[in-house]
Amino acid sequence: MSSLFIINNPHKLIEALPFISKDDGILLIEDAVVLATNDSDSHCNNQYALEEDLIARGQINKIHTGWELIDYPQFVELTLTFDKPITWV
Amino acid sequence: MMSKSICIVFNKAPYGSQAGRELLDIALMAAAFEMPITAIFIGQGVYQLLNNQQPDILNIKNHSATFKALPLYDIEQILVDQNALHQFNLKQDDLLEIDELQFSSTDDIKTRIANSDFVLTL
Numbered sequence: 001m002s003s004l005f006i007i008n009n010p011h012k013l014i015e016a017l018p019f020i021s022k023d024d025g026i027l028l029i030e031d032a033v034v035l036a037t038n039d040s041d042s043h044c045n046n047q048y049a050l051e052e053d054l055i056a057r058g059q060i061n062k063i064h065t066g067w068e069l070i071d072y073p074q075f076v077e078l079t080l081t082f083d084k085p086i087t088w089v
Numbered sequence: 090m091m092s093k094s095i096c097i098v099f100n101k102a103p104y105g106s107q108a109g110r111e112l113l114d115i116a117l118m119a120a121a122f123e124m125p126i127t128a129i130f131i132g133q134g135v136y137q138l139l140n141n142q143q144p145d146i147l148n149i150k151n152h153s154a155t156f157k158a159l160p161l162y163d164i165e166q167i168l169v170d171q172n173a174l175h176q177f178n179l180k181q182d183d184l185l186e187i188d189e190l191q192f193s194s195t196d197d198i199k200t201r202i203a204n205s206d207f208v209l210t211l
Contacts, residue, residue: 001203003208015131015132019195019202088210
């Protein structure tokens, strides 16, 4: 079973990482999107960041290559692609 | 139909927020529907299990006794992250006396989370 870990705060990624496998996904939303601009690590094979939240914070041009930009329709699709979403707050 | 399994992940200390109490309520509710439940304590969530809690002094209801009642509701999978205990210098003696407490490795907890149908944090 693969899970999509939805992270909305930068501190929470550090907490969740020990429980994330290579086949899982990480989706950064809200305040957590800044991680996509300063975290070049590859934590798992599927790393996404929500485009709207990056634009809102003026960070859209600073995104690292390790993170794929997605919009809301793709967000919905991802929740179906993985076996389950986990909102890690 | 097989009931879906659920992991309830406590990752916050008590009284700074209502998360612990609300997750407990969810656990008891899910138990009433006979869902297989695993209660998991990681990070600062291990502070939920400290014994001798007296939040009455803050005019907050003490929910810690309810953790001891989890097995009565057939919630017998209670995992505590050994790593977190070590990190906060806590020993088994510091925790509530719950026979069903399992001191688990981070990897064991990771597997449990991966294999359950639902995972809740609050």
